[in-house]
Amino acid sequence: MANGDFLRQLPGAESHFSRRPGLSDIIHIDLPLLGLLLLLIGSGLFVLYSGSGQNLADVKKQGIHFIVALTLMATVAQVDPAVLRRWAPWVFMLGLIGLVAVLLAGADAKGAQRWLKIPGVGVRIQPSEFMKIAVPMMVSWYLADRTLPPSFKHIVGTLIIVAIPAALIIIQPDLGTSILIAASGIFVLLFAGLGLRWIVGFLGAVAALAPIMWFFGMKEYQKQRVLTMLDPEQDPLGAGWNIIQSKTAIGSGGLEGKGWLSGTQSQLDFLPESHTDFIIAVFAEEFGFIGVTVLLTLYLLIILRGLQIAMNGQDTFSRLLAGSLTMTFFVYVFVNMGMVSGILPVVGVPLPLVSYGGTSVLTLMVSFGVLMSIQTHKKMLPR
Amino acid sequence: MASREFKDHYREQRIFFNRTIVAGLVVLLMLLSLAARYYYLQVVQHDVFSTLSDRNRMQLQPITPTRGLIYDRNGVLLADNQPTFSLTIVRERVKDMEETLAFLSDLIEIAPEDIESFEKRLHQRRRPYESVTLKTRLNEDEIAKVAVNRHLLAGVEVEADLIRYYPQGEDFAHMLGYVGRISEQELKKVDPANYSGTQYYGKLGVEGHYEELLHGQAGFQTVETDVRGRVLRVLEKVAPTPGADISLNIDTELQKVAVKALDGRKGAVVAIDPKTGGILALVSTPSFDPNLFVTGIDSKTYKELQNSPAIPLFNRALRGQYPPGSTIKPFVGVAGLDTEKVNTGTTVWDPGYYQLKGDERKYRDWKRQGHGWVDLKAAIAQSCDVFFYDLGYRMGVDSMQQYLAQFGFGQLTAYDIDNARDGILPSREWKRGVKGLPWFPGDSINMSIGQGYMLTTPLQLATGMAVLANRGHWVAPRLIKTINEVEVTDVPSPPDMQLHQEWYWDYVIKAMEEVMHGRHGTARGSGRGAEYRMAGKTGTAQVIGIKQGERYDADAIAEEYRDHGLFIGFAPVNNPKIALAVVVENGGGGSSAAAPVARKVFDAYLVGESTKLQAAK
Secondary structure, three states, X not given: OHHHHHHHHOOOHHHHOOOOOOHHHHHOOOHXXXXXXXXXXXXXXXXXXXXXXXXXXXXXXXXXXXHHHHHHHHHHHHOOHHHHHHHHHHHHHHHHHHHHHHHHXXXXXXXXXXXXXXXXXXXXXXXXXXXXXXXXHHHHHHHHOOOOOOOHHHHHHHHHHHHHHHHHHHOOOOHHHHHHHHHHHHHHHHHOOOOHHHHHHHHHHHHHHXXXXXXXXXXXXXXXXXXHHHOHHHOOOOHHHHHHHHHHHXXXXXXXXXXXXXXXXXXXXXXXXXXXXXXXHHHHHHHHHHHHHHHHHHHHHHHHHHHHHHHOOOOHXXXXXXXXXXXXXXXXXXXXXXXXXXXXXXXXXOOOOOOOOHHHHHHHHHHHHHHXXXXXXXXXXXX | OOOOOOOOHHHHHHHHXXXXXXXXXXXXXXXXXXXXXXXXXXXXXXXXXXXXXXXXXXXXXXXXXXXXXXXOOOOOEEEEXXXXXXXXXXXXXXXXXXXXXXXXXXXXXXXXXXXXXXXXXXXXXXXXXXXXXXXXXXXXXXXXXXXXXXXXXXXXXEEEEEEEEOOOHHHHHHHHOOEEEOOHHHHHXXXXXXXXXXXXXXXXXXXXXXXXXXXXXOEEEEXXXXXXXXXXXXXXXXXXXXXXXXXXXXXXXXXXXXXXXHOOOOXXXXXXXXXXXXXXXXXXXXXXXXXXXXXXXXXXXXXXXXXXXXXXXXXXXXXXXEOOHHHHHHHHXXXXXXXXXXXXXXXXXXXXXXXXXXXXXXXXXXXXXXXXXXXXXXXXXXXXXXXXXXXXXXXXXXXXXXXXXXXXXXXXXXXXXXXXXXXXXXXXXXXXXXXXOOOOHHHHHHHHOOOOOOEEOHHHHHHHHHHHHOOOOOOOOEOEEEEOOEEXXXXXXXXXXXXXXXXXXXXXXXXXXXHHHOOOOOOHHHHOOOOOOOEEEEEEEOOOOOOOOOOOOHHHOOHHHXXXXXXXXXXXXXXXXXXXXXXXXOOOOHHHHHHHHHHHHHHHHHOOHHHHHHHHO
16 A cells, blocks of 8 residues: 555645555556446346356356456556557557458458458457457547537547448448447537437437438348337248247246246347347346336446446546447447347347457446556646 | 657547447447347237247147958958058148159159149148158058158158058958048048048949948147157147958958859859848959058059959949849749749649730740740749730839839839949839830830849849848848947848738748749759758849840850849848859850859858858957
8 A cells, every 4th residue: 555655645635636546556457337238247247148048158268258358447547548549540440441451351251341350370260359449549539639519520520430331331231330330430519418409409410311221221121120029920930039038938937037047038049140140038037027127127237337437537538438338339239239139220239248249348447447558547637 | 650740639539439339328328229129029029930830840740540450250350450561741841842742763763653643732731831642552661761861851751651451352352442642522522621631442242332331530649859850758738539440241251252153254143141130241343452542543553454354343243133033933922922923823824925915025935945834933933924924914113113123123222232223113204204204014014024124233132132032121221240359230220021921921931942942943053952942043133135036145245245143142042041042144044144243152151161150250
């Protein structure tokens, strides 16, 4: 506690700082956030065991993903936000190069090119995931020095920054990720004080563009997903199957659930993708509405902590970035739980930190690392 | 950052603060709306989805009862269930049916007819997730090939199944009938719940008549299945009641002897135990292999059977309607005695023909030179036509019809035979109704020797014979002997025949004994050297009319126009154990074609292997 002792010796230190630097600040880990995340990860692994058909190997693999991701988070958390800010354009550029490379030499997975194989190493990376952090970093960097609320010029500038990676991802094609990435950039604008007229105008434009997108922009399978969401029964054995089965799983769970490992929908394989995108249906079936409420509360607390970190951010860059990352996390939760319960079209969005998959876990934990860095690297100076 | 713009940090922070609060509220609101959605699904709609979920995992499956076995009177198996492996497909689990069928066709040999019939049945399937058979009787090699590629064949299963098998083959086809795939019309006739898992249905014969009994009662089980339909565990089970095992009065050895005696000719043999009415043999030749029909006969084989000139699919014993010819004479004789139109002293001069007064038409006797003076006994023994022309003329159609009806002619009297024809027992009403003509005396004359309009089936002839052998006592003929080893008794039968004098029976029977053993008996050749006494009557039925003054010359006409040889008889005379009728189509005379067949059957039953078997029991 040498550092703490030093702080206390500073004249007027007590009055300048609302709180003393605690363990969190020293190890650059936000303990409340870490606690919430570990709680979520822990329960997620239990559900994964059930959702994967009691496959311990999957759970172990996912455990390793978490260990790597937590390490990465802790590492990123050590990096001063000022450094992140300096790196932002370069990180963004690297991401763009990655996206272009995917289009030129990407590996196929389920009909879409998302992966980039690094020759010799045997590691596959997904540049679009990388962009989920790089875009908010870049936009935050871009707007941090501007007069806020942003001017027309800067709004357009922001939209261009967002549009380039979004477009590159759309043609992979991966609409879900593209929307998430665009959203992460837009969130920065919103936090930066985008005028109400802009917001209304933007929503109006989306409403106007939607039909045009429907007829000219969307691929057949994307249209099908929307139609399926609206009426899954029209193709109960085809596209509608997933959503009918997931709703059945959720609904049959009732208030208290069927109990861990006792969900018939998932254990008897009626539920597809039960350990990845549709894992919330397993959770809802086995733990009931009570479980869902607890899970939602956990997510709410994580998001609120993220927003709190954003509010306490020491500079504009930190605040914008923290706010955007937190809201992106929220969008994950909302889109996933919405699509599985049949109120949103099925897009490939995993349930954050619960669904099986290393990539999304890594990205999410890195963004939490960024949040922790922002929370724990406050300069002991008056602002 | 070359040109740092002016920044109002306080304002920026205030804006950010407000926006964050708004964001927090939006998050809260949207998560609440998610919670509301889950509440709606999990609490409000819980019952709906709970039902859906149960329906998903639980299936009510019918358990098809095992079809009852059919034995003969000595316990010889006539209809068996053989375990086989079938390739079945559940449409709901197949992604691309065409692709799957193509893949299977590459893998194992599947006949185009199999696919055609599969697609037809797929279309008329009854329940979702019902498996439809594509190919039956897989061999081990085929089972292995399917098993190895199972991961590529979602919805395709190899199912163990019991398939009907008739070990005795053709010899019993007309009597037993066969099972085949149940048709839509048949399904409408039965309780759909009981038949929900049943694939086969008794089409004809014993299989058809005793369908309900042989089928049994379906059981049900509620099973938990996974998404691929694999049964994980049985939650509830109501066991099926297997179909009853039945045994028939049929004597397998006797049946085979009869088939052999017919020696490939077209014909029929029906043998009945007069005491019980039990049908000992029911043969129609040529026949067909009933096993061909069980899983569906291919159209080529079926066409061949259908177009064969010998019509093997035609059941001559039950549906063949023949003029009885002279075999009717003992029955007419009984009628003549009881109506007192003849007595033991009545004699008639037979010059070789019979003429009505004032009619120049001559009714010829089969013996051109005539039999001379004959009484009733001689008329039966030698089969004198003129005696019966006279009797028939004097008795008239009404009396003949009345007595012949009491012997079971013109009607179906068998207890458990469905598809037999009624034959024709003509009467005045019948002729007026069918021909629109009044009854002429000449019709009575023809009827008296079993020609003209009268038609009988071999089953009717054998039945009439049994009644006569029983001296008027009726026991309806039946195939069934036991059901689940319980003897079937109290079969409803027509009323016994009462004659004014009991000795009328003895007299006619004595005359029939003369047929077999008398010096002039028409079947004395077949009666010679027997260890027992038998009674019989030969008959010859004309296939084409012989015009006035024309002669019948068997060698000069095509086989299909040659006379049918008939024979009825029973033995032993003083204790009848077997009564029978034999028809040999286009075989020529009854004494040469039919009587020898009867003798072989009598021998087999009374002194042959079959008797020893019975004695041993």
